[in-house]
Amino acid sequence: MFIQQLVNGLTLGGVYALIAVGYTMVYGIIELINFAHGEIYMLGAFLAFSFVTMFNVPFPLAILLSISCCALFGVILEFIAYRPLRKAPRLAALITAIGASLFLQNIALMIWGGRLKTYPKGTIPEIFKSALFYINDLKIAFCQYYLQFNGISITGDVRITLLRGDVSVSLLQYNILIITIFLMFCLHILITQTKIGTAMRACAQDKTTASLMGINVNRVISFTFAVGSGLGAVAGIIVGVYYNAIFPMMGYTAGVKAFAAAVLGGIGNIPGAMFGGFVLGIAESYGAGYLSSGYRDGIAYAIMILVIIFRPSGLLGRKTVVKV
Amino acid sequence: MSDTILNISELSKFYGGVRAVDDVSFDIQKGEILSLIGPNGAGKTTLFNCVTGLTNPTDGRVILDIDGRDKIISSKKQAFKPVIKPDRINALGIARTFQNIRLFNTLTVLNNVKVGRHALTKCNFFGAVLRSRSQQEEERSTLRQSIKHIVFVGLEEKILDIASNLSYGDQRRVEIARALASEPKLLLLDEPAAGMNPKETSDLMNLIRRIRDTGITVLLIEHDMKVVMEISDRIVVLDYGKKIAEGKPENIRNDKKVIEAYLGTD
Amino acid sequence: MPKRIPRYTISFFSKNQPVFYGLLLLVVFFIPFYSFLGDFHERFMYISIMSMLYIVLALGLNIIPGFTGLLDLGFVGFYAIGAYTAGLLTLKCAALGPPWDILSNYWVIIPLAALNGALWGILLGAPTLRLTGDYFAIVTFGFSELVVLVIVNEMWLTRGPMGLPGIASPGIDLTFLYPITRFFFENPIVYSFKGRVPFFYLILFMMIVTIFIMNRLEDSRLGRAWFAIRDDEIAAECSGINIMRYKVIAFAISASFGAIGGSFFARWFGFISPVSFKFWESILILCMVVLGGMGSIPGVILGATVLVSLSEILRQVLEPWPDLVQARYALFGIILILMMRFKPAGLIPLSRVKRVMSTKDETILQTMNESFFSVSTDRKKLSKDR
Numbered sequence: 001m002f003i004q005q006l007v008n009g010l011t012l013g014g015v016y017a018l019i020a021v022g023y024t025m026v027y028g029i030i031e032l033i034n035f036a037h038g039e040i041y042m043l044g045a046f047l048a049f050s051f052v053t054m055f056n057v058p059f060p061l062a063i064l065l066s067i068s069c070c071a072l073f074g075v076i077l078e079f080i081a082y083r084p085l086r087k088a089p090r091l092a093a094l095i096t097a098i099g100a101s102l103f104l105q106n107i108a109l110m111i112w113g114g115r116l117k118t119y120p121k122g123t124i125p126e127i128f129k130s131a132l133f134y135i136n137d138l139k140i141a142f143c144q145y146y147l148q149f150n151g152i153s154i155t156g157d158v159r160i161t162l163l164r165g166d167v168s169v170s171l172l173q174y175n176i177l178i179i180t181i182f183l184m185f186c187l188h189i190l191i192t193q194t195k196i197g198t199a200m201r202a203c204a205q206d207k208t209t210a211s212l213m214g215i216n217v218n219r220v221i222s223f224t225f226a227v228g229s230g231l232g233a234v235a236g237i238i239v240g241v242y243y244n245a246i247f248p249m250m251g252y253t254a255g256v257k258a259f260a261a262a263v264l265g266g267i268g269n270i271p272g273a274m275f276g277g278f279v280l281g282i283a284e285s286y287g288a289g290y291l292s293s294g295y296r297d298g299i300a301y302a303i304m305i306l307v308i309i310f311r312p313s314g315l316l317g318r319k320t321v322v323k324v
Numbered sequence: 325m326s327d328t329i330l331n332i333s334e335l336s337k338f339y340g341g342v343r344a345v346d347d348v349s350f351d352i353q354k355g356e357i358l359s360l361i362g363p364n365g366a367g368k369t370t371l372f373n374c375v376t377g378l379t380n381p382t383d384g385r386v387i388l389d390i391d392g393r394d395k396i397i398s399s400k401k402q403a404f405k406p407v408i409k410p411d412r413i414n415a416l417g418i419a420r421t422f423q424n425i426r427l428f429n430t431l432t433v434l435n436n437v438k439v440g441r442h443a444l445t446k447c448n449f450f451g452a453v454l455r456s457r458s459q460q461e462e463e464r465s466t467l468r469q470s471i472k473h474i475v476f477v478g479l480e481e482k483i484l485d486i487a488s489n490l491s492y493g494d495q496r497r498v499e500i501a502r503a504l505a506s507e508p509k510l511l512l513l514d515e516p517a518a519g520m521n522p523k524e525t526s527d528l529m530n531l532i533r534r535i536r537d538t539g540i541t542v543l544l545i546e547h548d549m550k551v552v553m554e555i556s557d558r559i560v561v562l563d564y565g566k567k568i569a570e571g572k573p574e575n576i577r578n579d580k581k582v583i584e585a586y587l588g589t590d
Numbered sequence: 591m592p593k594r595i596p597r598y599t600i601s602f603f604s605k606n607q608p609v610f611y612g613l614l615l616l617v618v619f620f621i622p623f624y625s626f627l628g629d630f631h632e633r634f635m636y637i638s639i640m641s642m643l644y645i646v647l648a649l650g651l652n653i654i655p656g657f658t659g660l661l662d663l664g665f666v667g668f669y670a671i672g673a674y675t676a677g678l679l680t681l682k683c684a685a686l687g688p689p690w691d692i693l694s695n696y697w698v699i700i701p702l703a704a705l706n707g708a709l710w711g712i713l714l715g716a717p718t719l720r721l722t723g724d725y726f727a728i729v730t731f732g733f734s735e736l737v738v739l740v741i742v743n744e745m746w747l748t749r750g751p752m753g754l755p756g757i758a759s760p761g762i763d764l765t766f767l768y769p770i771t772r773f774f775f776e777n778p779i780v781y782s783f784k785g786r787v788p789f790f791y792l793i794l795f796m797m798i799v800t801i802f803i804m805n806r807l808e809d810s811r812l813g814r815a816w817f818a819i820r821d822d823e824i825a826a827e828c829s830g831i832n833i834m835r836y837k838v839i840a841f842a843i844s845a846s847f848g849a850i851g852g853s854f855f856a857r858w859f860g861f862i863s864p865v866s867f868k869f870w871e872s873i874l875i876l877c878m879v880v881l882g883g884m885g886s887i888p889g890v891i892l893g894a895t896v897l898v899s900l901s902e903i904l905r906q907v908l909e910p911w912p913d914l915v916q917a918r919y920a921l922f923g924i925i926l927i928l929m930m931r932f933k934p935a936g937l938i939p940l941s942r943v944k945r946v947m948s949t950k951d952e953t954i955l956q957t958m959n960e961s962f963f964s965v966s967t968d969r970k971k972l973s974k975d976r
Contacts, residue, residue: 031724033724033727033728081927081931084931085930085931088930088934089934090723090724091655091659091661091723092930092934093930094661094723094724094727095661095876095880095926095930096926096927096930096931098663098873098876098923098926099922099923099924099925099926099927099930100923100927101923102870102873102919102920102922102923102926103920103923103924103927104923105919105920105923106916106917106918106919106920106923107917107920109916109917109920110917110920114916252869256731256735259728260732263728294739294742294743295739295743297735297739298735298736298739301732301735301736301739302732302736304728304729304732305729305732305733305736308718308721308725308728308729309717309718309721309729312721312725376828378824378827378828409827409832410824410827410828411827411828411829411830411831411832411833413828414828414829414830415830419828419829420828422824422825426822426824426825427821427822427825428817428818428821428822428825428826429821429822430817430820430821431814431817431818431821435814435817438814439814439815439818439826439829439831440829440830442811442814442815442818442829442830442831443829443830443831444830445811447810447811447812448812449807449812449839449843451810452806452807452810452811452812452813453803453806453807455806459810462811463810463811466811502829503829506829506830
């Protein structure tokens with residue numbers, strides 16, 4: 001049970017981490033809590049779903065389209081709602097963000113209706129899982145060899161069973177973990193090694209000086225939103241497939257929890273957000289497992305409140321520097 | 325210590341490696357106008373902040389004389405000892421103005437000054453809602469006293485104007501009126517003449533003299549040497565956080581160390 | 591002689607302000623009698639009651655951003671606390687004999703709910719009010735979510751998602767005055783609220799009291815301290831204001847108004863459940879405050895009335911499409927965005943309120959004349975006269 005919760009927690013945590021990174025990047029660069037980020041995540045799930053079910057787009061293409069659309073939405077959102085308020089007091093920007101969130105949630109409600117959406121059988125999972133399974137074939141073979149060597153067997157082609165059957169890791173969970181870690185690794189490379197990444201870090205520290213150095217600050221901010229939204233969309237798609245339940249309110253709870261994760265790691269700090277995401281996922285998993293499951297969401301809220309009161313800079317962070 | 329109103333003793337404030345205030349000691353005598361001068365960054369405003377409780381010194385103490393007894397109002401932060409916060413220091417009789425004018429921009433001049441009387445009044449929620457006899461009396465007194473101080477600085481014509489609409493010089497005077505309204509024993513003025521033309525400056529000097537004549541001690545940070553030389557009883561000079569000279573204006577004017585550090589006239 | 595006695599003229603509107611408000615009150619007072627509205631009358635009554643309830647709530651919330659400059663996203667938490675306090679006391683205490691059954695009396699519940707709200711306001715405020723704006727907003731939000739979670743999960747107390755049905759309507763029980771009234775009326779005077787009309791007058795009364803309290807607070811030492819904190823915390827602190835204390839007081843008062851509104855809601859609707867206390871209620875009320883103008887009392891009243899009416903009209907209009915009914919909040923989202931972009935000060939901005947609506951100027955002018963007189967006759971004594 002203990003390890004199982006750990007596995008579940010890591011999977012959940014990976015998803016939170018993806019969303020949290022979006023929050024933290026935006027806060028680091030324009031000091032705004034993008035309330036609407038949760039809605040982008042939700043749109044990612046919905047768009048992928050719609051592309052697959054309504055337009056019969058093959059799933060991998062649907063993923064790409066959804067991510068691109070959400071990145072675009074993020075940029076548009078910033079342009080319309082946040083950019084005009086760059087110089088306004090923080091209160092105004094915060095209220096605008098809330099308004100945007102409210103608007104997007106209800107638009108989704110209008111377009112797709114309130115009922116739960118599920119992927120019809122056969123639209124993805126096999127393609128999705130088996131494609132990655134194919135790519136992971138080598139890895140699985142290696143794991144198989146290694147695990148067998150240690151007395152652990154891999155059963156079927158969808159589950160990995162460890163520890164004499166006490167723990168089962170579905171291939172989907174495994175894939176999610178691989179995807180999230182891979183994406184975060186890519187993000188790390190982006191932030192540290194590329195020119196635009198350095199520009200992002202510069203803007204997060206001091207926008208005026210960055211612009212004096214020739215950086216187009218507006219472009220960088222748009223790019224930040226695009227990246228954050230794209231990652232959020234991936235998280236949405238993953239959750240849509242994993243739980244096979246998509247509904248307009250999903251952005252709300254996930255958004256809050258991911259925000260708690262970002263705060264936990266230190267808002268403005270990208271590795272902090274990743275770290276916070278995993279910690280929160282694990283904490284929630286254990287909490288729901290060992291304490292009451294009704295208070296599952298409450299764990300995130302409680303952690304958030306406690307961190308903000310006692311250690312506002314988070315476990316890892318200083319808000320001013322987008323350090324990696 | 326009977327004539328000293330404030331004693332600053334070995335005061336230091338370090339921000340990491342930066343020594344904003346470095347082992348500064350001097351006294352302020354009752355009823356005098358003491359000017360604190362020095363090049364930019366010499367630590368003058370930091371010293372003000374230590375005196376008024378906005379920051380805690382890294383070392384040293386600030387001692388206020390209250391009716392003959394001494395009270396340490398600022399000292400190194402120690403565990404389990406509560407620090408004295410700025411509002412308490414205001415109640416003890418120290419008021420200040422700020423380098424970049426800090427007014428309550430959405431309030432009228434009158435209300436700005438009324439806020440100054442906060443520490444001298446005590447009505448709370450129930451008094452406000454129920455308008456008890458004592459509350460009404462207190463409000464009337466606040467009004468009268470505020471008007472008196474507004475007249476004192478010469479702003480009676482603009483009394484109901486919103487503070488943000490006033491000219492820079494008038495805003496300065498509102499700030500001073502607000503500080504005076506708290507009936508301080510010691511008034512700290514942080515670059516009051518900044519940004520003023522010669523006429524406004526000379527009006528300001530008269531105002532400061534009149535303030536001193538009412539019995540209030542004045543501690544002044546100022547860059548305008550003309551002002552400093554003309555109205556100060558004594559001058560303290562800081563440079564890089566250290567006190568480099570102290571004395572009467574004519575002595576300071578000729579002090580080698582001061583001239584070396586800076587001496588601009590305008 | 592002093593330079594000049596200031597010449598401030600008082601506008602026509604503010605001079606006749608009492609007349610204007612008196613007329614408005616008269617019109618509103620007789621709403622239950624406007625049967626000429628026919629079918630619409632019932633609907634109109636409902637909208638009026640809801641509007642007034644939300645006015646009370648919005649005025650309560652207004653204290654935080656309007657007077658202290660912080661943002662409270664968790665107001666619905668206090669609303670819920672008030673509602674459940676009222677609901678639980680009414681349901682559980684009626685069965686117990688005297689003296690405990692007095693607790694199911696609404697007139698006793700109102701102050702109790704207010705106190706409970708204030709208590710939680712202080713508990714939440716004390717550790718959090720020193721945070722910066724963003725963090726404070728988030729923490730308040732977390733708090734309200736936790737409140738709802740507790741309500742949903744603690745079934746033994748609140749029956750969770752099933753809610754509390756059958757909350758009795760308030761009543762006025764003057765049996766204890768029977769020894770006197772028996773000379774006038776045969777039976778003891780016992781009146782129980784039935785139908786909408788008594789609730790209308792009850793909430794009207796509560797609204798008037800709330801407005802009254804808010805106005806009094808504005809022009810008082812407490813109100814000035816709050817405005818000072820909002821405009822410049824550092825200057826306020828150096829002028830002798832204990833920042834934390836006043837922030838906590840503001841929060842506690844705001845919370846108690848939320849709780850009072852909640853108690854009315856519980857006894858009026860008769861049924862409360864966690865569904866009515868979602869986060870979006872907080873946002874709705876915030877929307878009213880923002881739309882009307884943060885800190886401005888007439889603005890908030892207008893904002894609340896407009897939004898409640900809008901919400902009901904949209905509900906009516908969109909009835910054929912059930913999904914759209916819920917989605918009408920999309921419009922509110924747009925309103926928030928547009929308001930912040932184009933008119934962040936609201937429909938009736940605070941500055942305009944302060945300039946136009948202040949009849950207290952006359953008293954000030956009088957006092958000034960007196961002062962100037964004494965100043966002119968004895969300018970020298972001014973310095974010694976403390």
